[in-house]
Amino acid sequence: MNIFLFGNPNCGKSTLFNLLTGLRQKVGNFPGVTVEKKTGVFSLHEEKHTLIDFPGVYSIYPKSQEELVVYEALKEIHSSVEPRVGVVVVDASNFERGLFLFSQLADLGIPLVLVINMIDLAERNGITIHLDALKNELKHTPIAVMNARVGLGKDRLLNALAKQIKEQKSESYFAINSTLYESEAIAQQEAEAINRQQSIKNMGESVVGKKEREVKKSKLDWWLTHPIIGYALFALILLVMFQAVFTLSSYPMDAIEWLFQRIAVGCAAWIPAGVFQDLICAGILPGISGVLVFIPQIALLFFFIALLEDSGYLARAVFLMDRLVRPFGMNGRSVVPLLSSMACAIPGIMATRGIPNSKERLITLFVAPLMSCSARIPVYTLLISVVIPKQRLFGIVQLQGLVLFALYILGIISALGIAFILHRILKQTTRSLYLMEIPDFKPPHWRNIFTTIIEKIKVFTLEAGGIILALSIVIWGLSNYGPTEERAEAITQLKTENVYKKGNALEKTQLESAVLLEHSFLGKFGKTIEPAIAPLGYDWKIGIAISSSFLAREVFVGTLSTIYAHDEASGSFRLREKLMHEMHADGTKKFTLASGISLMVFYVFALQCLSTMAVARRETGSWKIPLAQLFLYGALAYVSALICFHFF
Amino acid sequence: MNLTLVPISGKAKIKEINHPFLRTKLLEMGVTLGNEVTITMRAPFGGPIAFRCGNSIISIRLEDAHHIMVN
Numbered sequence: 058m059n060i061f062l063f064g065n066p067n068c069g070k071s072t073l074f075n076l077l078t079g080l081r082q083k084v085g086n087f088p089g090v091t092v093e094k095k096t097g098v099f100s101l102h103e104e105k106h107t108l109i110d111f112p113g114v115y116s117i118y119p120k121s122q123e124e125l126v127v128y129e130a131l132k133e134i135h136s137s138v139e140p141r142v143g144v145v146v147v148d149a150s151n152f153e154r155g156l157f158l159f160s161q162l163a164d165l166g167i168p169l170v171l172v173i174n175m176i177d178l179a180e181r182n183g184i185t186i187h188l189d190a191l192k193n194e195l196k197h198t199p200i201a202v203m204n205a206r207v208g209l210g211k212d213r214l215l216n217a218l219a220k221q222i223k224e225q226k227s228e229s230y231f232a233i234n235s236t237l238y239e240s241e242a243i244a245q246q247e248a249e250a251i252n253r254q255q256s257i258k259n260m261g262e263s264v265v266g267k268k269e270r271e272v273k274k275s276k277l278d279w280w281l282t283h284p285i286i287g288y289a290l291f292a293l294i295l296l297v298m299f300q301a302v303f304t305l306s307s308y309p310m311d312a313i314e315w316l317f318q319r320i321a322v323g324c325a326a327w328i329p330a331g332v333f334q335d336l337i338c339a340g341i342l343p344g345i346s347g348v349l350v351f352i353p354q355i356a357l358l359f360f361f362i363a364l365l366e367d368s369g370y371l372a373r374a375v376f377l378m379d380r381l382v383r384p385f386g387m388n389g390r391s392v393v394p395l396l397s398s399m400a401c402a403i404p405g406i407m408a409t410r411g412i413p414n415s416k417e418r419l420i421t422l423f424v425a426p427l428m429s430c431s432a433r434i435p436v437y438t439l440l441i442s443v444v445i446p447k448q449r450l451f452g453i454v455q456l457q458g459l460v461l462f463a464l465y466i467l468g469i470i471s472a473l474g475i476a477f478i479l480h481r482i483l484k485q486t487t488r489s490l491y492l493m494e495i496p497d498f499k500p501p502h503w504r505n506i507f508t509t510i511i512e513k514i515k516v517f518t519l520e521a522g523g524i525i526l527a528l529s530i531v532i533w534g535l536s537n538y539g540p541t542e543e544r545a546e547a548i549t550q551l552k553t554e555n556v557y558k559k560g561n562a563l564e565k566t567q568l569e570s571a572v573l574l575e576h577s578f579l580g581k582f583g584k585t586i587e588p589a590i591a592p593l594g595y596d597w598k599i600g601i602a603i604s605s606s607f608l609a610r611e612v613f614v615g616t617l618s619t620i621y622a623h624d625e626a627s628g629s630f631r632l633r634e635k636l637m638h639e640m641h642a643d644g645t646k647k648f649t650l651a652s653g654i655s656l657m658v659f660y661v662f663a664l665q666c667l668s669t670m671a672v673a674r675r676e677t678g679s680w681k682i683p684l685a686q687l688f689l690y691g692a693l694a695y696v697s698a699l700i701c702f703h704f705f
Numbered sequence: 706m707n708l709t710l711v712p713i714s715g716k717a718k719i720k721e722i723n724h725p726f727l728r729t730k731l732l733e734m735g736v737t738l739g740n741e742v743t744i745t746m747r748a749p750f751g752g753p754i755a756f757r758c759g760n761s762i763i764s765i766r767l768e769d770a771h772h773i774m775v776n
Contacts, residue, residue, distance in 0.1 A: 116733035120726070150760040154735035182760060247729045254737060279713075284749035373746075376764050380752030383766075490730055490769055495746075495755055495762040 058106050058222055061134070063127070063162060064146035065155055066113030067496045069174045073146055073205040073214075074110045075508045084512055086678050087126045093410055094126075101219055115154070117161045118246045120490065122415045135165050142221045143167045144214075149179035149186055149202075153261050160253055163198070168227040170217045171195065173202045176210075178497075183268035191264045197226040206502050277498065281373045291374050295396055298361045302400045303431065306353035313353075317346035335537065336530075344529040347609065348522040351403050351668065352514055358397055358404040359513045363506040365393075366411070369498040376495065385473050386480025388412055388491070391421040395472065398428035399465075402669045403521075406676055407513055414491075420479045422676060423686060426669050427472035429465045429661065432610040436660050437464055439614050443636045444653025460657075467661050471693075521671040528667045532608050536579040536616075544576045567622035574619055579604055593659065593695070594652030594702040603665070610665050655702035662694035708765075708773040709754065711744045717775035718742075724772040731773075735759060742775070 064070040074082070078097025087094045095110040111130065112123035119125035134141060143162055147155025152173070163169055173186055192200060199217030203210030281287050321338040328334040365371040371393070379389030387395075390412040398405030405425045412418035429437075438461070445457045551557050551572045557565060574580050583601030590600055598620045606613035618632045621639075639647040664670065670683035677683075711717045719740050722728040736742070736758045745762055746755040755764040765773075 115730070118729075118733075120730045120733075151735065154759075154761070157733060157735070184760070243725050243729055247725065247732065250729060250732045254732065278746050278755075282746045282748055287749070372764075376746065376753055376755060377748050379766070380748055380750050490727060491753065491764075491766045492727075492730060492734065492769070493764045494734075495764055497762075 058104075059139070059141050060106050060108050060218070060222075061130075061141065061143045061167075062108055062110045062146065063143055063158060064113055064172075065115055065148060065151065065158060067494055068113065068146045068148040068151075068155060069205050070110065070113060070146045072502060072505055073144075073172065073174065073203070074108065075504060076205050076208055076211060077214075078108055080508065080511055082508075082512065084516055087130075090122060090126060090415065092123055092126045092415075101215055101222070106218075106222070114158065116158060116246075116250070117165070121413060123413060131162075131165065134167065140222075140225055141167065142170060142218065142225075144170045144172060144218070146172045146174050146205075149173050149176045150182050150184055152179075152184070152186060152265050153257050156257050156261075157250075157253060160257065163227070164229045166227045166229065168221050168225045169198050170214070170221050171198050171200045172205075172214060173200065174205055176202050177204045178499075185266040187264050187266060194260055194264065197228045278373065281370075282377055287373075287377050291377060294365070294370075294374075295393075298358075299396070299400055301361070302354060302357045302397075306357050309353040310350050313349050314346055317342050317349075339537065340530045340533040341526075344526045344533065347529055348518060348525050348668075351401065351517065354401050355404045355407065355513050355517055356510050358400065358408070359510050360506060362393060362397075362408055362411075363509040364501050367499075367501040367505055369496045371411075372493065372495045375493070379491070384480075385476040386417060386420045386483070387476060388414055388417040388421075391417060394421055395425060395428060398425040398430060401430050401432070402426045402428065402666065403517065403672050404513075406669065406672050407517065409676065413493075416483055416485055419483070419677070419682070420476050422673060423479060423682065424472040424476045426664055426666065426686060426690065427468050427475065427662065429468040430610075430666075432666070433464075433660055435611040435614045436606075437461055437657060439617075439633065439636075440648075440653050440657050442633055443648050444650050464657055464661055467658070471662065516675065517672065520675045521668065524671040524674070525668050528671075529608050532579070532605060534578075535582070536574060536577050536605055539573075539577040539581065544573060547572045547576045564622075567619075570619055571622040574601065574616070592702070593698040594649070594655050596647065599656065603659075603663075606665050607667055609668065610660060613660075613665075649705075651702045651705040654705050655698040658701045659694045659698040662690050662697055664690040706775055708742075708744075708756070708770045708775050709767050711775060713744050713747055716741055716743050719773060720776050721774040722772055723774065724769075727769055727772055731763075734763060735761070736763065 062070060062074060074095060074097060077099045079099075081099070082095055082097035085094050085096075086092060092112055097108045097110070098105055099108060100106070111127050114121075114124045114127050116124065117128060117131055119128040145155070145159040145162060147159060159169065159171060176186070179186070186202070188200065188202065199220045201210055201213040201217045203214060205211075281290065321342045324342065325334055325338045328337060362371070365374070374392070375389035377389070378392045382389065382391055391409070394405045394408040394412070396405075397408055402425050405428070406422050409418050409422045409425070412421055441457050441460050445460050448456050450456050450459065548569060551568060557568050560568060580597075580601055582604055583599075584597040586600045586604075587595075587597040590596075590603075595603070598617070601620060602613045602616040605616040614632070617636070621632055621635045636648045637646075641647055664683075664687045670687065673683040673686065674680050706717075708717065708719075719736065719738050719742060721738065722731060731737075740758055742756040742758045744754060745757050746764070748754070751767055753764045753766045754770055755762050
């Protein structure tokens with residue numbers, strides 16, 4: 058049977074969902090929108106049931122995109138005759154507010170189970186729920202008192218569910234209205250809400266016991282939102298977080314790459330040489346490795362985000378940052394995803410899921426790839442070392458470091474600029490108010506954090522990983538195959554060259570790979586686009602490197618070193634020196650300040666990352682956004698590189 | 706006087722909310738006319754403010770808080 062889970066935000070609904078379904082859950086989107094839909098399976102008395110988690114709402118009438126999703130779903134549930142049960146989770150400390158939603162759902166005729174959650178916290182706040190009095194009022198709704206965080210009351214919930222699954226008893230308790238008003242009918246909704254509040258208040262008098270006590274004033278919130286200390290603390294937390302993501306993730310990432318190299322070597326030993334061996338060892342295995350290598354970063358980043366979220370700190374940080382990013386059409390919630398994108402846009406884009414407003418979420422997701430990620434570092438550092446002289450400015454500032462810094466700033470400024478433009482262009486689809494509840498601080502719940510990490514890894518590998526793998530095999534194929542005769546001729550030609558004859562075994566292999574890459578389909582593509590990229594100061598070699606680095610930006614460096622292996626002019630085998638000595642036919646240097654800067658700026662903007670596209674597709678549910686990013690940022694990269702090449 | 710003028714830790718009683726959409730939304734969140742609220746946080750540089758009502762803390766942008774009249 059389908060069991061629907063409803064509740065206010067922060068009522069402990071997700072904890073309860075995790076408690077019931079464990080890891081047997083699936084995360085997707087509601088049709089047509091980017092609101093998260095979680096479904097999970099659990100068994101009760103040998104029978105399997107599907108639990109559908111709806112976003113946290115205060116009312117069945119939509120005032121945000123989350124609520125619109127619930128409203129649309131309820132219209133369907135309301136008109137269907139299928140047996141179903143709704144579980145309404147109510148925070149015991151905010152009992153009357155939860156009852157408001159409960160009563161709306163009850164009046165729609167849905168058989169319900171009422172969960173009174175976080176009873177421990179409520180009791181600490183001096184609130185008691187008189188269960189007998191409540192049962193008197195709600196005669197046909199099974200009630201379960203719980204503390205889902207520690208698993209207390211799970212049996213009570215299962216018993217209540219079993220009863221309601223069998224009996225399917227619904228009753229309108231307040232009988233105010235059982236129709237679902239149009240979402241635009243604000244006046245009717247308000248009138249109904251006032252009536253409903255009054256009935257709940259009358260009922261609450263006999264059900265809820267409150268001991269008047271002074272709410273203890275917490276100094277903590279004052280410190281956390283202090284104009285200096287608050288920001289400094291947030292900056293410090295982010296710094297620690299990103300340092301940890303950078304340094305800690307590199308070990309498992311290296312381990313994954315090492316492991317797959319070993320597997321590839323192992324496979325090569327027992328698969329007979331040929332196309333099949335190439336496909337497995339050079340195409341598929343590195344492709345899988347290229348997907349799995351993102352997992353450590355995703356796991357670490359979501360560990361920190363879930364920790365901040367679950368403890369209640371994130372809500373304060375959002376509160377603090379909202380004003381700063383609002384002019385750019387973003388929300389306080391956009392800050393963590395954007396800054397995460399400086400490590401890697403993949404987890405950054407996945408973290409935009411926390412942004413409630415769809416327009417703000419779209420803007421954040423759209424500009425996230427402009428933040429310079431760690432995969433750009435090898436490209437930047439190589440090019441800086443080639444074209445930027447090692448000298449100091451005014452005797453103190455290292456010029457090379459300054460350029461690297463400028464590239465990062467360029468990324469941030471353009472992200473904010475594009476966000477600002479999008480904010481002006483895009484229409485607000487739903488009326489939206491920034492009304493956010495700030496939860497109390499609580500010790501983090503490890504099972505919730507663990508579930509979040511597992512779920513993010515699952516979504517990435519299963520839903521984006523396939524596309525990344527498929528496309529990386531295509532790019533591998535294009536760079537490893539080409540017109541057979543032409544390739545054979547090129548190799549024969551190479552063998553007559555002096556540099557080849559004089560070279561040792563290793564140098565010979567490197568020369569062969571260079572020639573083969575040049576005469577592959579990808580190499581041909583690089584040569585074909587040469588006229589198009591010549592105005593930016595690039596030749597076909599860079600054309601090949603740019604095309605192949607669409608897999609991942611750092612591939613640029615590897616491809617260049619493969620191509621430059623076949624370079625007679627330079628005596629050195631070090632890539633950096635080869636690039637420095639590369640000459641045009643007329644004897645001028647190829648890598649000048651102008652072409653170097655043009656190339657770096659190209660990499661600031663261009664969406665040279667198919668994994669980012671795969672994740673953006675997954676998060677938005679279509680190719681529209683990733684393709685728009687590809688073309689817009691491609692055009693931006695081209696024009697900026699063109700300007701830079703002529704300016705410098 | 707509107708809610709934005711209440712200082713931090715200051716208490717106020719909600720008199721009127723001149724914005725039907727906001728009024729209904731707050732009603733659904735358990736904030737009704739006549740409720741006493743306490744300002745608990747103010748974000749710097751004209752950022753949102755947060756108030757306690759009953760057992761929950763709700764944050765709201767200044768532009769929306771202007772519609773909440775208190776005394």
